[in-house]
Amino acid sequence: MNSEFFDEGQFPRVALGGGDSSRRLIAFGGSLLLARQDFEAGAASGPHSHDEEQLSLCLSGAFLAEVEGVARRLGPGDSFYAGKGVTHGARCIEAGALLHSFTPQRAEYRKD
Numbered sequence: 090m091n092s093e094f095f096d097e098g099q100f101p102r103v104a105l106g107g108g109d110s111s112r113r114l115i116a117f118g119g120s121l122l123l124a125r126q127d128f129e130a131g132a133a134s135g136p137h138s139h140d141e142e143q144l145s146l147c148l149s150g151a152f153l154a155e156v157e158g159v160a161r162r163l164g165p166g167d168s169f170y171a172g173k174g175v176t177h178g179a180r181c182i183e184a185g186a187l188l189h190s191f192t193p194q195r196a197e198y199r200k201d
Contacts (some may be wrong), residue, residue: 093118106132110181114198115188122194128152130179136178141191145172150185154178 100114109132115123122177126134128150134157136161138201145154154161154169163169171177179187191198 092148102127110134112189112198117155117199120193122191122198123193124189124191124195124198125186126189127186128149128179128184130181130184133180134178137175138171138174139195141171141193141195142173143177145169145171145179148186150181150190151183152179152181152185152187 095116096112096113102111102113104125109129110126112124112126115125117123125148130150141189146168147165151163152163154163154177155177156169156171161169162182165185169177
């Protein structure tokens with residue numbers, strides 16, 4: 090698919106883990122990928138790392154994010170950066186959503 094425009098809801102929502110969170114691809118192009126992840130309170134994306142750089146923006150709710158062992162509470166408008174290979178994760182305190190951007194694109198997100 091080669092497009093410069095993407096419609097809301099164009100890509101399917103994918104349930105993650107025990108079903109207490111889900112993600113949806115939003116858009117991609119060049120080396121960039123944008124995805125939304127919705128969380129129920131208590132859901133977590135445990136500590137992990139990957140080969141892509143990541144910027145995440147809290148759209149709603151509240152999260153306890155951790156990057157390289159440093160934790161911080163995030164609310165709407167707050168964000169974090171995790172470089173290539175950097176251990177990070179987030180636990181949802183109040184149901185909400187994070188907007189993730191990755192470079193290069195995460196191949197597994199394009200397969201969903």
